[in-house]
Amino acid sequence: MSPSPSFQPCFSSLTFDFLETLAANNSRDWFAGHKQDYEDKVRTPALSFIMSAGERLPQFAPHFVADSRKMGGSLMRVYRDTRFSKDKTPYKTNIGIQFRHEAGKDVHAPGYYVHISAAECFVGIGIWHPPSEALANIRTAIVEQPQDWSEALHDTQFSRWFALSGNSLKTAPRGFDKTHPLLDDLKRKDFIAIAKLPPALIEQEDFSAICCDYFTVGAPFMRFLCTALRLPF
Numbered sequence: 001m002s003p004s005p006s007f008q009p010c011f012s013s014l015t016f017d018f019l020e021t022l023a024a025n026n027s028r029d030w031f032a033g034h035k036q037d038y039e040d041k042v043r044t045p046a047l048s049f050i051m052s053a054g055e056r057l058p059q060f061a062p063h064f065v066a067d068s069r070k071m072g073g074s075l076m077r078v079y080r081d082t083r084f085s086k087d088k089t090p091y092k093t094n095i096g097i098q099f100r101h102e103a104g105k106d107v108h109a110p111g112y113y114v115h116i117s118a119a120e121c122f123v124g125i126g127i128w129h130p131p132s133e134a135l136a137n138i139r140t141a142i143v144e145q146p147q148d149w150s151e152a153l154h155d156t157q158f159s160r161w162f163a164l165s166g167n168s169l170k171t172a173p174r175g176f177d178k179t180h181p182l183l184d185d186l187k188r189k190d191f192i193a194i195a196k197l198p199p200a201l202i203e204q205e206d207f208s209a210i211c212c213d214y215f216t217v218g219a220p221f222m223r224f225l226c227t228a229l230r231l232p233f
Contacts, residue, residue: 010049011116011202014041019093020118026089038078043070046095049114050074052208057099060216063232064099064112074099076107093117099215103231108134110225112215121199123211125218126192127225128166134229139173139186141228146182152220158193161217166190193221 018041022031031038047068054066067073076096082088094117100109108131113124130138142149153159169187172178176186195214204210219233226233 010045010052010205010207012041012045013203015045015095015116015202016118016199018042019095019116022091023093023118026091026093028090031091042078042095043075046075046097049208050097050099053099053212056208056212060212060219061099061112061222061233063102063226065102066099094119101226101231110222110229110231112211112218112222114211116202121197121202122194123197123214124165124192124194125162125215125222126166126190127229128190128192130191135189137230138191138225138228139176141224142182142185143176143180145224148224149182149185152224155220157217158220161195161214162193162221163195164188164192165194166192191225193218 018034018037022034047070050066050068050073054068057064057066065074068075071077074097076092076098078091080087080090080092082090094115097114098107098111099113100107100111104110108127108129110127111125113128115122115124127134127138153164167189168184169189171187172180172183173186177183180186201207201210223233
């Protein structure tokens, strides 16, 4: 029998304190003087969480990857891309963690996501801003397998825990029936589902297990998307 995943303390109130203070002092000078705080209160706990969740992923999502490298792994960069934004603050004030599909190369791949900030905490599943070919494949799958799509969305536990989110077109996508009964779903530009978390859960010793419970509930939704994209689930 394989050993059960170990429980390791990850995030704490100190994590939230740092994120809140960063939001109030979002400058390169301030961050340079508090890099060790970032390491101790954000990055180290995040990498511990990723390793703990990575022990569980093979049980329900064997083709998704938990990468605990400091850079280039599941933990998203703290540095904001300000090139095309009016907001020029240099640092993200949230922790973003993505366990993406092994076939994915960036954040636009199917994945499981954890978001932690002083303002809100949630887990997410699905695919955000998919490229045009992937988007067309998902929409086609909805048209060709409407019952499978409906069953995924209306699964009892999934619909209780998750709500669909993301951007949508204002009109029917090109090439799709404007009167289709699932038009609202066909207009989606993102296929993501969100479950909000109370901040108190983030500080639980078994937070990685809690997240994986949410991810497991999302299996019907993730299976549909992966099948539509011809990816193993």
